[in-house]
Amino acid sequence: MFRRRTEPQTDPAQADAADAEPVPTTVPRPARAATGMAGMGLRARPSGLGSRLRSILGVGAPATEATWDEVEEALIAADVGATTTLDLVEAARQRLRAGGGRSGDDVRRALADEVRARLDAAGSGIFELGPAPAIILFVGVNGTGKTTTIGKLAWRLRNEGRNVALAAADTFRAAAIEQLRIWGEQVGVPVIAQRAGADPGAVAFDAVAAAESRGLDAVLVDTAGRLQNKTQLMAELAKIRTVIERRQAGQPRHVLLVLDATTGQNGLLQAEAFSREAGVTGIVLTKLDGSAKGGVAVAVADRLGVPIVFAGVGEEIDALAPFDPAAYVEWLFAA
């Protein structure tokens, strides 16, 4: 579960020098000191929910009405959302009433158990590639990190000895194809692409054909970012899905919604719309290395039953981890 690093950590003194080192494709970012690594490589933050809860609740003192209000606020501050928060708090209180104690630690444990139960109920943390080939479609709004996630997942699968290709069905955004090509080079996997402006459905078709003819284990299909309220673009996505479905029954096996952990409650609308149009099977929660907690994904798992399957936890190529509900909840409630 702990993230394996391929490169030794550069020390902070070398970080500044990183600017001067030319590399073939891009400049490596200055390295960050990794502190307090939890499961999935998540870094604990002193401003986190856990420390907020600890300061609100103390350790042994019994919880009062006022503290429950603050508990609500702490969950809302983590982007869990008002509705899910009220729900979680109510459930936790019931647990405590049923004999779960009443101290600050008891409250924390009851809340953590509630969150965990909901993540598990949605099937979070389970991702099976399945028999070859697996067509994996990546969808989401603009700027959540679809292309980067594809690069990281390809790297991960290749390291597991899988035969992988990428497909550039984002034919719209300027330089999206180039971006995917660079990832292909870095990971060492082929990229299926047409020219910019080509029909993304045609690229998806090529992707399935290549999966069959080349005997690939998986093809990771990138799509253009689209806001979920754009009817036409969502219809285009549904069409991409249909093209894949028609070409080979049972595909795409996975449709992964890439969700930015910094996103607020709009994440629910995203999950709802992309599930409806593209049949989302799981969520990749990206940018968890920032200060955001990604609580909206908890709300998505709870209210829509869509599991979280991967987490993006850094800039490095290996900074994509299978989502671990236990580690996530521990991190969310870490003091």
Added chain:
Amino acid sequence: MFESLSARLQAVTERLRGKARITEADLDVALREIRLALLEADVNFKVVKDFVTRVRARALGLEVLSGLNAGHQVVKVVHDELVATLGGERHQLQLGTKPAVVMLVGLQGSGKTTTAAKLAVRLRKEGRKPLLVAADVYRPAAVDQIVQLGDQIGVEVHSRPVGTPALEVARSGLEVARSKGADVMILDTAGRLHVDEAMMDELVRISGAVTPSDTLLVVDAMTGQEAVNVAEAFHARLPLSALVLTKMDGDARGGAALGIRSVTGLPVAFIGTGERTDGLEPFHPDRLAQRILGMGDVLSLVERVQETVDTEEAERVAQRMMEQRFTLEDFRSQLTQIKKMGPIGQVLQMIPGAGQMAGAAQQAVDDGQLKRIEAIIDSMTPSERRRPELIKASRRRRIALGSGTQPSDVNRLLKQFTEMQKMMKSLSSGRFPGMPGGGMRGIFGR
């Protein structure tokens, strides 16, 4: 998935109906809904707390305007407070120096590169000569992206070979801007996490080297509770001058901006809408306020009611509706008031749940139905208007002749009016006391 504030307040509205004054207990119920709505719009929870306290102070003891209900009036208070928080003077870019330097900073994926291109288009439209500088040296193909965008919009892009440090790109960009006589250099930087010290240091060094006249923080409208922390962190290290709120063509409420504005005092300079390079608009506080509230917009309706409706008259009609003494004369007076409020479809669109009716009503206006209805009523005698049951065959012929319609038109209006009266009876009292309520459907809906 989310109820708009106006929908949330529906229940509160029921409770407040008919009250002349908003009491503390009423307000508590309303404020709870407001708090939830703001949180669902991603307004920072600390900001929500302060905000609700201010609204409470303003709304308490407020007198309820006739023609409105108390719930709507509370919404109006919230709206005004939102505008006051978001508003102030519009931020103008500092373009006095030549070249002016506009530096764009923000988290990954917030839309800096797209914004850079849009800003270039906008400045060129104003007759300036922009230069785009591609200092995002980290994201694969980010430089390609801005070069391609530059090609599309016909704006020159300064970039350096892959591997050049960002600081060097920015410095050389400034030299190029000077030598080529550009008015403004738009500096695109790599997205970064505000908690990434090394990357933040890099920005500080770049900022020190090119001394931007404006440093714009690019914020995704979908950002959640962390928006405030992000903005504070960037603001602490860099001389930020304003925000650009992107992806506003989505359906996010954009409450993040309210939080950032409250905590940092930074104004919103522009909003980004769409992927086309012309999608950058000046910011309007009132529009964002309405959006945060998610109302389709009762507020403008409230304002129009305040401006145009003769409140005494509205009260009189409402009273008659409740007493079930609503006549064609009252109906005629309602039509006059509605017409004063502007295009009827537009008015109806502002009423939650009336959207579908709006089309039919607008159609009725467009093909002159409303005029015809007025003409028919005008051709009646006062006693006929008060007692439509007097109207038999010969009176019907006379009215039709006088209004230039057919007796069947007169008949239809009378029939629909009777239905409307019945409907009013079944409604406990007018849902929109100043308006003919659901009865409009009976007149226009077929």
